[in-house]
Amino acid sequence: MQTVAQALARMGELAASPTVSKLATAFEGAGYEFALVGGPVRDAFLGRAVNDLDFTTNATPDQILAVVAPIAEAHWDIGRAFGTIGAKVAGETVEITTYRADAYDGDSRKPEVVFGESLEDDLGRRDFTVNSLALRLPRLELVDPSGGIEDLLAKTLRTPAPPERSFGDDPLRMLRAARFSAQLGFEVEEGTRAAMTALAPEIDRISAERVRDELSKLLLTGAPRGGIRLLVESGLAERVLPEIPALRLEVDEHHHHKDVYEHSLTVLDQAIDYEVSRGVLDSPDLIVRLAALLHDIGKPGTRRLEKGGVVSFHHHDVVGAKLARKRLRALRFDNDTIAAVSRLIELHLRFFGYADAAWTDSAVRRYVRDAGEQLERLHILTRADVTTRNRRKADRLGFAYDDLEERIAVLAEEEELAAVRPELDGADIMRLLDLKPGPVVGEAYRYLLEVRLDEGPIGPDAAEQRLRAWWAAREA
Incomplete structure (x- = not known):
C-alpha cells in the first residue's frame, strides 16, 4: 500500500505521460471537466501496475468524439449508447465515459442509461468505495466523496451508497464483490455481506453472459478461493453455480470421505500453482481453472454408502462431465471451452489406475489420444487432484505421474505420438x-x-x- 504522497506522486507521473497530458489539455481547452477514475487511481494507491486508463467527463458522447478525433490515431463509438467512447491516443487505448447516474428499473436485465451532472454523482453510483476515486485533470485534485482511501487502508470492500440500494441498482455488483475480494485480498464489510445474502435472488435479473464474464474474472484472479467461498456463503453460488455448494456433502457418522467442497477448492489452488510453475500454458488459464473447480461435481449425484463405512462415487467423472456441459451452456460459454472442460472432467480419473499397475505402451498411447489438445491441462488437473495428507501416498502418485510423463515424452519422440493415426488413410x-x-x-x-x-x-x-x-x- 502506497502512502497518499507516494500515490499522488505516481499519479502525477501518469498525468505527465503523453497520452494523459494530451487528453487533459484537449478537454480543458474545450471547456469540459476531465478525470482519471476508478481502477487506475485505486491501483496507484495499492502500488499495482496501472494497465487500463479510464476517464470520465461532463461532455456528452458526441462532444467527446469532437474533442478526441483530432488527437487520436483511432477512435470508436461501440459503447456510445452507454456513454463511452474508445480511442487510441499516443499509442495507448483509453475509454472516456460521460458522467453516469443510471440504475435498474427492478425488472430489466440491463440498466437504463442516464447521464449524470457531476463527478461526485458519478462516483456515488459506482460499485465500491475503493473504485469511487478520481483524479481531476490536469490540476491533479484527488476526489474521494465516500471514504475510499480509508477503505483502501483498511482493506475493506464497501458500497458508497447503502448496499441494498447499490445491489438493487445493479445486482451484478454482488458478484463483483467476490471478484474484488479475491483480486485485492480485501474483506467485504459486514453490512455489505449481509446485503449480498439478503439480495442473492436479485442476481436472477442479470443476463447469463454478464454472470459468466464476472465468474470468469473471479477465476482468473491470482487466488480465487476466497471469492468462491463468499459466493457460496452468501447464497449467490446457489443461483449462478449451484453445483459448487452442492459439494458440501453431509458426512454420515459411520461413513467417512474427504470433504469434497474443500477438496475442490484445494485442487483449484494447486492447479493454479502447477499452471504457473510448469509455464507451458498462457497463465491464467480459464479452462484449467474451470475444470479444477468443477471436476468433482458428479459426486453428489453418485454418492453411495457402502458396507464397512465405505463411500463410493462410481462414474462421477462421466456424470460430472455431463453436468459441466449443462452448466457451462447455461452460462453461455463458448463451445470450445465447454468441450475442453467437460473432456478434462471426464478424463480426470484415468491416471489413477497407472499408479496401481504400470500401463502398456498401448494404454499410454490411448491416454494421449483421448486427451488430444488437452493433454497439458490434463497433466495439471491430474497432479492437482492429489490432495492427500499422507505424504507417502502423495509421493507415490507424484512419482507415478512423473514416470507417465516421461513415457509419453519417449513415445512422442519415437512415434510422433501427438499425431497418432494409422499408416493407411x-x-x-x-x-x-x-x-x-x-x-x-x-x-x-x-x-x-x-x-x-x-x-x-x-x-x-x-x-x-x-x-x-x-x-x-x-x-x-
Whole structure:
C-alpha cells in the first residue's frame, strides 16, 4: 500500500505521460471537466501496475468524439449508447465515459442509461468505495466523496451508497464483490455481506453472459478461493453455480470421505500453482481453472454408502462431465471451452489406475489420444487432484505421474505420438479394398487405428496385410 504522497506522486507521473497530458489539455481547452477514475487511481494507491486508463467527463458522447478525433490515431463509438467512447491516443487505448447516474428499473436485465451532472454523482453510483476515486485533470485534485482511501487502508470492500440500494441498482455488483475480494485480498464489510445474502435472488435479473464474464474474472484472479467461498456463503453460488455448494456433502457418522467442497477448492489452488510453475500454458488459464473447480461435481449425484463405512462415487467423472456441459451452456460459454472442460472432467480419473499397475505402451498411447489438445491441462488437473495428507501416498502418485510423463515424452519422440493415426488413410483403404465412400471405410480406419494404438508404428506394408486379413474375416 502506497502512502497518499507516494500515490499522488505516481499519479502525477501518469498525468505527465503523453497520452494523459494530451487528453487533459484537449478537454480543458474545450471547456469540459476531465478525470482519471476508478481502477487506475485505486491501483496507484495499492502500488499495482496501472494497465487500463479510464476517464470520465461532463461532455456528452458526441462532444467527446469532437474533442478526441483530432488527437487520436483511432477512435470508436461501440459503447456510445452507454456513454463511452474508445480511442487510441499516443499509442495507448483509453475509454472516456460521460458522467453516469443510471440504475435498474427492478425488472430489466440491463440498466437504463442516464447521464449524470457531476463527478461526485458519478462516483456515488459506482460499485465500491475503493473504485469511487478520481483524479481531476490536469490540476491533479484527488476526489474521494465516500471514504475510499480509508477503505483502501483498511482493506475493506464497501458500497458508497447503502448496499441494498447499490445491489438493487445493479445486482451484478454482488458478484463483483467476490471478484474484488479475491483480486485485492480485501474483506467485504459486514453490512455489505449481509446485503449480498439478503439480495442473492436479485442476481436472477442479470443476463447469463454478464454472470459468466464476472465468474470468469473471479477465476482468473491470482487466488480465487476466497471469492468462491463468499459466493457460496452468501447464497449467490446457489443461483449462478449451484453445483459448487452442492459439494458440501453431509458426512454420515459411520461413513467417512474427504470433504469434497474443500477438496475442490484445494485442487483449484494447486492447479493454479502447477499452471504457473510448469509455464507451458498462457497463465491464467480459464479452462484449467474451470475444470479444477468443477471436476468433482458428479459426486453428489453418485454418492453411495457402502458396507464397512465405505463411500463410493462410481462414474462421477462421466456424470460430472455431463453436468459441466449443462452448466457451462447455461452460462453461455463458448463451445470450445465447454468441450475442453467437460473432456478434462471426464478424463480426470484415468491416471489413477497407472499408479496401481504400470500401463502398456498401448494404454499410454490411448491416454494421449483421448486427451488430444488437452493433454497439458490434463497433466495439471491430474497432479492437482492429489490432495492427500499422507505424504507417502502423495509421493507415490507424484512419482507415478512423473514416470507417465516421461513415457509419453519417449513415445512422442519415437512415434510422433501427438499425431497418432494409422499408416493407411481413407483413400488408401478405398483403393486397396475397392470401396466407395461409406461407413465401412470408417470401420476399417478405426480398426487400423486400434492396431496403431496397440502396437505402435508397423509400416504401410504390414498395415495393408492387417487390413486385408480384417476384410477377409469380415466377409467370411
